[in-house]
Amino acid sequence: MRASTILFSLAAKSLLNRRLTAGLTVLSVAVSVALLIGVDRVRTEARTSFTNTISGADLIVGARSGPINLLLYSVFRIGDATNNIGWDSYQEIRERPEVAWTIPISLGDSHRGFRVMGTDDGYFEHYRFARGRALAFADGRLFVNVNDAVLGADVAASLGYAVGEAIIVSHGIGDVSFKDHGELPFKVTGILARTGTPVDRTVHVTLAGIEAIHSGWATTPRARESVVAAHALAEELKPDAITACIVGLQSKLMLFGLQRFVNEYTAEPLMAIVPGVALQQLWELLGAAEAALLVVSILVVAAGLVGMLTTLLTSLSERRREMAVLRSMGAGARLVFGLLLAEAVLLAAVAALLGVVVVHLAMFAARPMVLANFGFYLHAGLPGQFDLIVVAAVTGAASLLAVVPAWRAFRLSLADGLTVRT
């Protein structure tokens, strides 16, 4: 048997013999590694997911607030709008020569915890995500009538809805709302294919539908006619305002021209943002917090490794006899040194690998919760390069730190020689 084989075999058996302390050491290092990888994964996944949520949109227009705020509530359904865009202003923007298409967004209602968004056909035609993918129907068709609704994949899946089902929309965005718009039940006409974006968690209805539940139109005799096409009522149920709109331009060259037009619009305070620029601002804002989190998790890993060092050092005094026995069989003091090093490497490698497994399982488990609360998908993919680097770095750092107990064991075994202390 080769020297390294006997070394690792002895180290492994010795650790198994001390499985309680070794196990706790592994656990503490594993948790710290999981934290480090978790922080990094959530960071990169959040970025990818946010970046993938909107694609092909040139500008987002909303009431004047902050660019990040507008981006978050219009696209990611995070937070609420501070104000609206008047319908007339929206029309004016829409009719500008630079504008190729617009998607109106009207928010403020919910259905059992999922946001309800009023929009029009343009949404299904022009909305793009994940570098240019268009929305597709998994089942059913587009909304046509005032009380038609198109569900995102998660809404349908988690509430168990199928096409043809009736749903009641509530005012406000809480899970439990005190005010239901029960007069006008909506009927599910379509369910969208999964996108991995907040679209999956949105109930889409027509702008007329939103207006209908708010204006009390539902109680009018006209509403009792079972099927009313939304566009037939475009004038009757014309909204006063919308929350925001997404704008596609004829040419990118016109971007700054239209942005200036919107920002200098005098009839009401509006703002136009470039999604990519706003995202960049968001990353800059979060950058410091991310860096702090990363530093903290690296320190936690360091603390875990120091804990391991302590365990190895305290084990030495009770293992001097073992060292003497090994020495008597011709094991050199260098083997004793190697034994301690091998134990540290085994502990750290097992702990780091365990950490990787734990973090990926945890991310898989936390996915629905993260999507519901933070609006992005955690792809519980296979361990990547970063995981490998962390495993290697933790193992490497452990073997460096283990030089301390290994050196001490080396010195002790030289001093003790064959004396079996009792």
Place this chain on the structure above:
Amino acid sequence: MATPDTPAIRLADVEFAYAGGARVVEIAELEVAQGERLFVEGPSGSGKSTLLCLVAGILTPTGGTVDVLGESVSALGAAARDRFRAEKIGFVFQMFNLLPYLSLIDNVVLPCHFSRARAALALGNSGSLRDEAVRLLERLGLGANALRGRRVTELSIGQQQRVAVARALIGRPPLVVADEPTSAMDATARLAFVKLLLEECAIAGSTVVFVSHDPSLAASFERSVSMTQINAAPMEGVVANASNISDA
């Protein structure tokens, strides 16, 4: 290389002192023939353990030469001394000879991982190292399967010491050194143990150096020497300072 006439152990004008300490060993001459069974008797602090460390090449003398089986151990480098010890010497200690995290069999086989020669000899005897370990354990009265499944810490002291003998004998090392192996046993168990040890060493053809403070065991050996006679260094009333080796 050692011929049958080469002494198993030969000490000439050996002196040893720990760094900064007084001389603890001063032996003008000690010779042990191959195949001889030598009993070394002496009270605590008489330098017995230091003598064994010198023979085993754990310590190097501050003066004089230590030859073991024709090899001048005191002239070898540290790694060569470790290798020499692995090849040539089987040890039995006072107690706690066994590694608690290895099985009975693995404990017995362990020296073969440090010495190719002993592994080869063990394999020559039985089909595998494991079989050889089982054979030796059977010879030492530890053949029962039930025993072998136990953790070594669950064995009695006497059983543990016999496992240690099996380990010392695997691969038939030419020299077996026993350092107070019976001090934790009662009187009848002691004699039986010494008898068994000597029988097995005779079968293996190993020279035996047996150190004890109990003169009643001397009768089982061919020759007996007293540390107080061969060691000219002043005997220490108190053991050397704690960082150094203490006599058992």
